Amino acid sequence: MKGIISYGAYIPYYRLQRKKIGEFLGSSVLGGEKAVAGYDEDSVSMGIEAARDCLKGIETDDLDAIFFATTSSPYKEKASAPIIGTALALKENIKSLEVSSSIRSGTSSIMLANPDEKTLIISSDCRTGGTGGQNEQVFGDGAACLLIGSGKNVIASIVEQTSFQKDVLTQWRGSDEDVTQNWEERLGQTVFQKQIEDDVIPFIKQHDIDVSALKKVIISGPGARTHSLCAKALSLEKQQIQDPLIDQVGAAGSAHASMMLISALQDAKPGDRIMVISFAEGLDLILFEVTEAIENLPERKGIRDHLNNKSNDISYSDYLKWRNLLKTEPARRPEKDRPSAPAVYRGHSQNIGLIGSKCRECGTPQFPKQRICVRCQAKDQMDDYRFVNQPAKITTYTLDYLSASPASPVLAAIIDFEGGGRILSEVTDCDPAKVEIGMEVEMTFRRLYTASGISNYFWKARPKWKKEVL
Amino acid sequence: MSSNGIMDKVAVIGMGCTKFGEHWDKSVDDLLVDAAYQAFDDAGIEPTDIDAAWLGTMVSGYAGITLSGPLKTKYIPVTRVENMCATGSEAFRNACYAVASGAYDIVLAIGVEKLKDSGFSGLNSPKPPSDGTTPNISAPASFAFLAPAYFNKYGLSSDQGREVLSKIAWKNHYNGSLNSKAQYRSEVSMERITNSPMVASPLGIMDCSGVADGAAAAIIVRTEDAHKYRKDPMYVKALSIAAGPGDGILLQDFDFTSIKETVMASKEAYRQAGIKDPRKEISMAEVHDCFTPTELVIYEDLGFSKRGEGWKDVLEGTFELKGELPINPDGGLKSFGHPIGASGLRMLYEMYLQFQNKAGDRQIKNPKLGLTHNLGGTPMQCVSFVAIVGKELS
Numbered sequence: 078m079k080g081i082i083s084y085g086a087y088i089p090y091y092r093l094q095r096k097k098i099g100e101f102l103g104s105s106v107l108g109g110e111k112a113v114a115g116y117d118e119d120s121v122s123m124g125i126e127a128a129r130d131c132l133k134g135i136e137t138d139d140l141d142a143i144f145f146a147t148t149s150s151p152y153k154e155k156a157s158a159p160i161i162g163t164a165l166a167l168k169e170n171i172k173s174l175e176v177s178s179s180i181r182s183g184t185s186s187i188m189l190a191n192p193d194e195k196t197l198i199i200s201s202d203c204r205t206g207g208t209g210g211q212n213e214q215v216f217g218d219g220a221a222c223l224l225i226g227s228g229k230n231v232i233a234s235i236v237e238q239t240s241f242q243k244d245v246l247t248q249w250r251g252s253d254e255d256v257t258q259n260w261e262e263r264l265g266q267t268v269f270q271k272q273i274e275d276d277v278i279p280f281i282k283q284h285d286i287d288v289s290a291l292k293k294v295i296i297s298g299p300g301a302r303t304h305s306l307c308a309k310a311l312s313l314e315k316q317q318i319q320d321p322l323i324d325q326v327g328a329a330g331s332a333h334a335s336m337m338l339i340s341a342l343q344d345a346k347p348g349d350r351i352m353v354i355s356f357a358e359g360l361d362l363i364l365f366e367v368t369e370a371i372e373n374l375p376e377r378k379g380i381r382d383h384l385n386n387k388s389n390d391i392s393y394s395d396y397l398k399w400r401n402l403l404k405t406e407p408a409r410r411p412e413k414d415r416p417s418a419p420a421v422y423r424g425h426s427q428n429i430g431l432i433g434s435k436c437r438e439c440g441t442p443q444f445p446k447q448r449i450c451v452r453c454q455a456k457d458q459m460d461d462y463r464f465v466n467q468p469a470k471i472t473t474y475t476l477d478y479l480s481a482s483p484a485s486p487v488l489a490a491i492i493d494f495e496g497g498g499r500i501l502s503e504v505t506d507c508d509p510a511k512v513e514i515g516m517e518v519e520m521t522f523r524r525l526y527t528a529s530g531i532s533n534y535f536w537k538a539r540p541k542w543k544k545e546v547l
Numbered sequence: 548m549s550s551n552g553i554m555d556k557v558a559v560i561g562m563g564c565t566k567f568g569e570h571w572d573k574s575v576d577d578l579l580v581d582a583a584y585q586a587f588d589d590a591g592i593e594p595t596d597i598d599a600a601w602l603g604t605m606v607s608g609y610a611g612i613t614l615s616g617p618l619k620t621k622y623i624p625v626t627r628v629e630n631m632c633a634t635g636s637e638a639f640r641n642a643c644y645a646v647a648s649g650a651y652d653i654v655l656a657i658g659v660e661k662l663k664d665s666g667f668s669g670l671n672s673p674k675p676p677s678d679g680t681t682p683n684i685s686a687p688a689s690f691a692f693l694a695p696a697y698f699n700k701y702g703l704s705s706d707q708g709r710e711v712l713s714k715i716a717w718k719n720h721y722n723g724s725l726n727s728k729a730q731y732r733s734e735v736s737m738e739r740i741t742n743s744p745m746v747a748s749p750l751g752i753m754d755c756s757g758v759a760d761g762a763a764a765a766i767i768v769r770t771e772d773a774h775k776y777r778k779d780p781m782y783v784k785a786l787s788i789a790a791g792p793g794d795g796i797l798l799q800d801f802d803f804t805s806i807k808e809t810v811m812a813s814k815e816a817y818r819q820a821g822i823k824d825p826r827k828e829i830s831m832a833e834v835h836d837c838f839t840p841t842e843l844v845i846y847e848d849l850g851f852s853k854r855g856e857g858w859k860d861v862l863e864g865t866f867e868l869k870g871e872l873p874i875n876p877d878g879g880l881k882s883f884g885h886p887i888g889a890s891g892l893r894m895l896y897e898m899y900l901q902f903q904n905k906a907g908d909r910q911i912k913n914p915k916l917g918l919t920h921n922l923g924g925t926p927m928q929c930v931s932f933v934a935i936v937g938k939e940l941s
Binding site for chain 2: 408409410411413414415416417420421423424428441443444447451452472473474475476477478479480481486487489491493497498499500501502503509514525526528533535
């Protein structure tokens, strides 16, 4: 039976305390915090990190397809799947689909994945609300990844699924606009409530679903009152309603429903039934039943660990700068040139896959790829060598106040990999006060910069994820 | 594999050097004319006596016409060379070899850079098209990597390390205060250096050489011809430059407490000049103090200090003007700033003045052998140049 084989999530490290927005605006704001993608992150980089969490311990050679669902694609025209595939070391002979515009695209992708294939569904969003508006407070950034397929490894099988298309202008972002706009919230709530009555309740009755026996109901929809209205309409108990993560993350667009689902799966036991209702210009409904296989799922970060691994040390002005919403004085340094497309093409597997070379003669790993071995001078005796998951540590470092960056000063370090090889890298998501020689780091996929509309991706180091400090 | 030195085969018979600093009112052409004509006058030659010229510049012009245009040389060969921050030294090295080969009798080596016209902070150079994945870190950041690695390896606390770095900057500024051609001509207190605003931790602004405009020039002939021009020429004992294969950025063996290119270049120069104990035999040195930890590591790489003990020599004043082995007696890059193409020749200019007893308040007593060291690139991968020059024939 088709279902979820594995899951993974990503929540960016920085959390903006909403009260800081209020202090700036001088007005009352929502409580809690929102997850804010770093200046070096976007929907692609976050999606890749969620997929890395999902694919832990998974053999990837038999994956058939990648779906990438987002409303904040780095490009209106140009695929991201080849970047995602190379970063995850997937084979090149794989199908892909990039789904955009609809907030429901994450859940729709789950329904549309071929039951006879293994499909990696990445949903990721980094949406911008207008400065000073409600969306700015409510929106948060994050990514979810689900591996969908069939067989004995399915941890949550799909029992029922359905979808309804019903147009309504509750929330939209025009193709030449940067920020999302809304109609007054009452409209969305009313329409959503009506759809519960017209579509959801008849479906539940028709398929004999015992709502009171549902462990969790995931409701992803517009507005703060959606949950209570839906819960009331379905006669749900409070503990059945999955936490919408608004206080800790915010509404993460096309990733939101899947992130809530992953959160529910992290607490689920075999036999639990979980229903997802994802509302946006219609709705998607999926009913899952958790299987025994969930007991064997290896440990991962998921939503729970990501919620705890964070820094609140970000100001509202940092957020505005990172999203290009604050005009600041340019550094007295030259403008960044766009990367050379032929050089990017030649360096694709090396840079996106963090693949260097290892000398067959003397065994020395080196990055970037070399033809002549730096140690033994053997010519063209190199095998590809992937550094991504190698343990690594900082050999020396500096805080660079001079180079131009949206997050100055830049923490730059020499990173040495266990087994050999080193790179000069920026260390991201790190408190400079805690850096020292010998500090353990791991590699994370990031967007280095954009120039001429081109997003240039590479890897950076970040402090090694330590479970014990959480 | 062998390199044959040209010890005592060529000599410098004239030199010129502009004041280094913010030349808002001078162009590249003006600086070249000023430095070249100072050198011509000093050598007592006419501009038309020159058979060939080497121009060193990194970002201030392309090709030999950058020099032949302003000087109006008459169709003689002019070669523009570039070897990053060692560009000026490289112009000198190639000019010396051309004379030693017998191809030319009298040549000009000149270096120029006009950095202040860009309006940018720090040094910026045009980059070839690339995939853009190399981290865009500043020059001070590249060299700042040396400091924590050095402190950590030799057990210096950050305060001790800070004192050592400050002392190096303090020494160079003191020397520069005695030099009318320096960009910065004030003594700077240890306190001000130590508390200067951060540029690339642990380096503050006072750990960094300045950004300046300037030019310097030398006239080179074969030794047998030198005395036709002057009684006190400066003899070239050794020239070496080592270009690194990138060990520092590829291999973990490199631990950021030494720059291998400098070690190799100095070994080769000592071999050419027959020097066994550089600390004793060398009277003075001008080294590439782009940032304070660079100078600290250079002491050890050149063999002036034992490994891990350069910092002790700093605290003992070994390299001060009145110390055992004065280093950067003219004030170094720290006081002069670093107009790339000019710096290597500016270092040689100080050796030349010292040998001729013309260094005024900075005069070192009876120097016999001087060393200049110029480095282009980063500690991870660079070109490193060492010259040894002398007052007398060996």
